[in-house]
Amino acid sequence: MSESRQRDPIQGEIVHEYDGILEADNRLPNWWLATFFGAIAFGALYWFAYESWHFAQSPREEYAAAMEAAAEAGGEVTDEMLALIADNDQRVSDGRNAFASNCAACHGQRGEGQIGPNLTDANWIHGGAPTSLYATVRNGVPSAGMPAWGPVLGERSVQSVVAYLMSIRDTNVPGREPQGEVWVPGAAPSESEPAAPSEPAAPSDAPSAAAPSAAAPRI
């Protein structure tokens, strides 16, 4: 425990010595202090830029924008992507408008069902996963009187309408009785495949449009 003011050739002035362990108290090098205070300043600026002033898009916002852009460019449509679109109030309200002018005649003003099924319950004939709704709306169910809306509305509007459907599902507006099976959120989207909306159209009028790999095993 003795304190001695000895000097060490490498450490310089020794301020403490405990059981033979020598401790110096030198000033930290400037380059080290610069990175230390620099990191603090960067952290503070970064926080303000992203969280407070919103100078830049947060990674989540950037991701949502990239997904939307990919979808519009004809990229693969996924449940996750449709969920992001359903979070966008503007897209949901676009979908509401498209629904009022194109779908309400058969599905009711509030989606409660008329000629077509009630879209506000938890039951779905063709699957309730976002990609299932997308497939039904886009390709229709021609054999059952549900038109294909892809060619009529275009890709963006179909996705907006699906976002709107996701906002009214499970609101249970009184109307037509539930039809089909209850879809539980988070359930495997495998239900989207049995919906055969695109299958009937392929063999009849557009054999060349079907990917050969997909068509071959069915023959």
Ligand code: HEC
């Ligand atoms: C001409 C009438 C008609 C119009 C217009 C119409 N639908 Fe339909 N829709 C139907 C019928 C009939 C069914 C039921 C199909 C079946 O029983 O397989 C249906 C089914 C659906 C389903 C599947 C429901 C389920 O339980 O799986 C969705 C989703 C749907 N329609 C959305 C829409 C949207 C969105 C629009 C507007 C862009 C629209 N429909 C316009 C008649 C229509």
